[in-house]
Amino acid sequence: MPYETDYTNQGFSKVGTRVNRPDGVDKVTGRAKYGADANAAGQLVGRILRSPHAHALITKIDTSKAEKLPGVKAVLTGKDFPDLTGGDRGMMNILENCMARGRALYDGHAVAAVAAIDADTANEALKLIKVTYKQLPHVTDVDEAMKPSAPIIHDWVRTTGVTPAPTTASNVAQRTEFGHGDIDAGFAQADVIIEKSFKTEQTHQGYIEPHACLATLGPDGSGELWVTTQGHFTFRNVCASLLGLDVAKLRVTASEIGGGFGGKTHVWTEPVALQLSRRANRPVKLVMSRDEVFKATGPTSSTSVDVKIGAKRNGKITAASAELRYQSGAFPGMWAMLGAMTSFACYDLKNVKSVGFDVLVNRPKVAAYRAPSAPMAAFAVESVVDMVAAELGMDAVEFRIKNAAKKGTKASYGPVYGPIGIGPTLEAVKNHPHMKRKLGKNQGRGVACGFWFNFGGQTCTDLNIGVDGSVNLTVGTVDVGGSRASLALIAAEELGIDYEQVRVTIGDTNSLGHNDTTEGSRGTFSSGMAAIFAARDAVEVLKQRAAATWGIPVEQVVWEAGEARAKGKQNNNLPPLSLKEIAAKSPRTGGPIAGHNEVVADGAGVSFASHMCDVEVDPETGATKILRYTVVQDAGKAIHPDYVEGQFQGGAAQGIGWALNEEYVYGDDGRLQNAGFLDYRIPVCSDLPFIDTQILEIPNPNHPYGVRGVGETSIVPPLAAIGNAVSNAVGVRMDHVPMSPPRILKAIEAAQG
Amino acid sequence: MNGVTVSAKVNGDAVQYVCPPDESLLDVLRNRLNLTGVKEGCGTGDCGACSITLDGRLVCSCLVLGAEAEGREIGTVEGLSEGGKLHTLQEQFIEKAALQCGICTPGFLVAAKVLLERNSNPSEEEIRYALAGNLCRCTGYDKIVRAVQSSAKIMRRGKKASR
Numbered sequence: 001m002p003y004e005t006d007y008t009n010q011g012f013s014k015v016g017t018r019v020n021r022p023d024g025v026d027k028v029t030g031r032a033k034y035g036a037d038a039n040a041a042g043q044l045v046g047r048i049l050r051s052p053h054a055h056a057l058i059t060k061i062d063t064s065k066a067e068k069l070p071g072v073k074a075v076l077t078g079k080d081f082p083d084l085t086g087g088d089r090g091m092m093n094i095l096e097n098c099m100a101r102g103r104a105l106y107d108g109h110a111v112a113a114v115a116a117i118d119a120d121t122a123n124e125a126l127k128l129i130k131v132t133y134k135q136l137p138h139v140t141d142v143d144e145a146m147k148p149s150a151p152i153i154h155d156w157v158r159t160t161g162v163t164p165a166p167t168t169a170s171n172v173a174q175r176t177e178f179g180h181g182d183i184d185a186g187f188a189q190a191d192v193i194i195e196k197s198f199k200t201e202q203t204h205q206g207y208i209e210p211h212a213c214l215a216t217l218g219p220d221g222s223g224e225l226w227v228t229t230q231g232h233f234t235f236r237n238v239c240a241s242l243l244g245l246d247v248a249k250l251r252v253t254a255s256e257i258g259g260g261f262g263g264k265t266h267v268w269t270e271p272v273a274l275q276l277s278r279r280a281n282r283p284v285k286l287v288m289s290r291d292e293v294f295k296a297t298g299p300t301s302s303t304s305v306d307v308k309i310g311a312k313r314n315g316k317i318t319a320a321s322a323e324l325r326y327q328s329g330a331f332p333g334m335w336a337m338l339g340a341m342t343s344f345a346c347y348d349l350k351n352v353k354s355v356g357f358d359v360l361v362n363r364p365k366v367a368a369y370r371a372p373s374a375p376m377a378a379f380a381v382e383s384v385v386d387m388v389a390a391e392l393g394m395d396a397v398e399f400r401i402k403n404a405a406k407k408g409t410k411a412s413y414g415p416v417y418g419p420i421g422i423g424p425t426l427e428a429v430k431n432h433p434h435m436k437r438k439l440g441k442n443q444g445r446g447v448a449c450g451f452w453f454n455f456g457g458q459t460c461t462d463l464n465i466g467v468d469g470s471v472n473l474t475v476g477t478v479d480v481g482g483s484r485a486s487l488a489l490i491a492a493e494e495l496g497i498d499y500e501q502v503r504v505t506i507g508d509t510n511s512l513g514h515n516d517t518t519e520g521s522r523g524t525f526s527s528g529m530a531a532i533f534a535a536r537d538a539v540e541v542l543k544q545r546a547a548a549t550w551g552i553p554v555e556q557v558v559w560e561a562g563e564a565r566a567k568g569k570q571n572n573n574l575p576p577l578s579l580k581e582i583a584a585k586s587p588r589t590g591g592p593i594a595g596h597n598e599v600v601a602d603g604a605g606v607s608f609a610s611h612m613c614d615v616e617v618d619p620e621t622g623a624t625k626i627l628r629y630t631v632v633q634d635a636g637k638a639i640h641p642d643y644v645e646g647q648f649q650g651g652a653a654q655g656i657g658w659a660l661n662e663e664y665v666y667g668d669d670g671r672l673q674n675a676g677f678l679d680y681r682i683p684v685c686s687d688l689p690f691i692d693t694q695i696l697e698i699p700n701p702n703h704p705y706g707v708r709g710v711g712e713t714s715i716v717p718p719l720a721a722i723g724n725a726v727s728n729a730v731g732v733r734m735d736h737v738p739m740s741p742p743r744i745l746k747a748i749e750a751a752q753g
Numbered sequence: 754m755n756g757v758t759v760s761a762k763v764n765g766d767a768v769q770y771v772c773p774p775d776e777s778l779l780d781v782l783r784n785r786l787n788l789t790g791v792k793e794g795c796g797t798g799d800c801g802a803c804s805i806t807l808d809g810r811l812v813c814s815c816l817v818l819g820a821e822a823e824g825r826e827i828g829t830v831e832g833l834s835e836g837g838k839l840h841t842l843q844e845q846f847i848e849k850a851a852l853q854c855g856i857c858t859p860g861f862l863v864a865a866k867v868l869l870e871r872n873s874n875p876s877e878e879e880i881r882y883a884l885a886g887n888l889c890r891c892t893g894y895d896k897i898v899r900a901v902q903s904s905a906k907i908m909r910r911g912k913k914a915s916r
């Protein structure tokens with residue numbers, strides 16, 4: 001194994017075991033408290049009025065009737081949110097998305113809010129608010145929005161990243177370019193060149209728990225926010241800054257989170273709930289309906305991508321290029337940039353160029369969705385990779401192995417890779433029994449690779465040892481998928497104690513220093529790193545206490561297997577002191593024992609996966625059935641294999657939904673037509689087979705245990721793997737996701753001419 | 754609005770509540786009886802997070818009116834464990850890591866319990882169809898199906914032993 005490093009031989013006794021999660025009992029008994037499960041005495045119900053138009057001037061809002069309705073305690077519109085952003089355009093975009101300022105930018109854009117004594121009164125009040133709109137021309141398609149004739153979403157937007165800098169407004173907010181070498185020279189050397197265009201539709205993260213919060217803000221500017229979020233510290237900073245509060249005076253507590261996948265990294269209604277509470281001087285509970293979740297939160301970009309790849313007869317790629325057009329909704333984003341960065345990251349390329357265009361349209365502001373932007377780029381690139389292999393008469397897996405990036409490869413987005421897992425995942429695919437399964441009639445197999453960066457970021461952690469030797473680890477990263485179990489394993493490993501002795505708590509914003517949002521697969525990576533360092537910090541204290549008890553210099557004390565041991569012949573008469581014994585004596589040896597760590601967890605290892613998938617397509621209906629699905633991914637080191645597998649399976653299932661069913665359907669009127677789980681159909685239990693997984697462990701040299709982020713990469717390959725499988729099954733290249741039955745039938749018919 | 758007075762049984766205990774005639778049983782359970790283990794994911798009968806039993810039948814509580822529960826037996830996730838002991842399904846969901854975020858878990862547990870009461874030895878396909886009304890966005894259902902399979906096995910063994 002050329003990829004092996006020393007870390008592979010690191011011995012672990014707790015890490016890597018499949019223990020029961022600490023929050024399990026709460027979650028199976030219904031006791032766990034999520035966003036909508038908290039209540040406060042005297043609370044009001046908050047509700048939001050939303051624009052029915054894709055794009056409209058708000059010429060007048062008359063709230064007088066609503067205000068007079070008995071039981072209504074506060075009514076707000078855009079003018080109740082003064083501009084405190086000091087010219088920060090990014091903050092203004094967040095504020096304007098939370099509440100329209102004179103113009104509704106998409107179907108579902110908030111235009112007013114009420115707080116009332118109960119839901120019926122609040123709903124009644126919404127009906128009494130009279131909004132006068134003047135409809136404006138709209139655009140919802142990414143390619144249409146780039147045309148010079150398209151209606152302009154924001155007159156202040158000038159395309160960045162082009163020279164000379166434009167002087168007129170455009171819907172193209174940003175152009176970005178990545179790559180190296182000379183693609184023209186590269187294509188000139190190619191024996192085979194394939195060029196093709198692809199489209200993907202907009203999807204939603206689809207977390208089952210709608211956004212919900214309970215906000216309290218007094219006239220003194222002190223407040224509390226209970227909220228379902230991936231980043232309570234970020235929510236605190238953003239809400240405080242938009243509302244003119246001191247950061248320290250807003251205490252934000254993260255509830256249990258019922259799924260996020262990136263969609264709960266942004267504030268949507270929380271500043272509004274706080275402002276309603278300030279106005280009414282009572283707690284306000286604001287819970288979104290599913291329809292609101294679809295219309296006004298989340299989604300990922302819809303895209304349009306061109307890919308061109310050239311290769312020599314010997315199977316070596318000589319050049320690759322892509323142009324990626326991603327819509328970011330009604331506010332600028334960085335989504336095409338991420339697509340451009342990730343598009344060719346799996347391959348070792350001499351000549352490569354990818355150009356991204358971030359485009360504004362009249363749709364909800366795009367949010368991250370699990371490895372944001374990478375799945376669409378991978379769909380286009382991995383489809384063309386298959387096409388080139390076919391043209392060369394090469395096996396698609398062998399072709400990928402031949403061109404895979406490795407240690408020392410200069411990535412298409414800039415850096416030079418350390419030890420990475422793309423090669424090993426492909427080798428594992430090649431040797432997997434899945435690949436030997438016989439395919440029947442109307443069946444096809446597809447393989448695809450995926451890449452994601454992972455992120456470390458600011459982290460702050462406390463570890464406190466109780467007098468009985470039990471340990472409380474307080475972290476500031478929200479537990480989105482079982483990280484409390486993994487972090488307890490890590491603390492137990494470092495301290496040499498039982499997993500059951502450690503309890504992990506997610507601290508609120510007043511109990512720890514800043515922690516970045518749980519995104520970029522950073523939860524277990526960065527809090528795990530901080531937990532290791534905090535535990536080592538506590539071990540130093542434990543050693544000092546032992547040394548003082550024994551009356552020997554601390555240099556003669558070591559920490560092994562959960563106890564302090566005195567080293568050296570002269571100390572032979574000193575029996576070891578366990579963590580429990582030292583803790584029991586702590587009131588008399590200097591007080592509580594604690595460890596602490598704050599860190600910017602740099603060096604999150606890049607992550608790669610390869611997926612394989614068998615499908616059967618019904619040629620009569622165009623319906624696709626997933627027969628078998630296998631995920632191979634590099635985890636660096638799997639702290640808790642069950643939850644690593646869970647991340648692999650969950651990401652694959654989301655990708656399957658995206659590939660086959662899920663899409664936002666907009667009418668000509670620019671209104672969303674399927675804002676509900678009935679018409680926006682996510683995979684159900686009977687749609688899927690068991691999802692097989694294989695965890696590879698190619699350690700990340702930048703983490704003490706070799707950990708890489710594992711949460712996101714699993715959604716990157718499915719669109720392409722299924723695209724390749726369906727294309728192989730029906731004999732027509734699929735170029736539009738989702739591959740819904742009508743699209744597949746149309747493709748088959750078109751091919752039959 | 755005139756309230757309706759309702760007497761019903763929830764998890765074996767007699768309860769009485771007053772609710773508007775158009776209020777859903779889901780809202781009654783969550784907001785009036787404080788049974789927040791019953792979750793709302795959609796309010797339109799499409800996600801199964803609000804699954805409960807009504808006289809032993811599996812229903813979406815968001816599609817039932819609070820007033821309709823008069824004289825009936827309601828079962829929620831809160832009533833699954835008996836005494837200090839978790840139900841086998843609850844144990845197996847933890848053991849098999851069948852939950853990530855856990856918001857769908859109460860609904861799945863109630864639906865799976867109803868399935869296993871009717872069919873003590875369901876095939877994989879029967880499990881998948883019986884749970885098709887419950888959405889989970891986190892797990893890909895793999896470990897959920899396995900937890901139900903292992904629960905069924907344990908419960909069958911338990912029955913045999915107690916015979």
Ligand code: FES
Pocket residue numbers: 792793794795796797798799800801802803804813814815816
């Ligand atoms: S809340 Fe009842 S089915 Fe979704």
Ligand code: FES
Pocket residue numbers: 208258259851852853854855856857858888889890891892
């Ligand atoms: S565990 Fe999150 S929705 Fe099922």
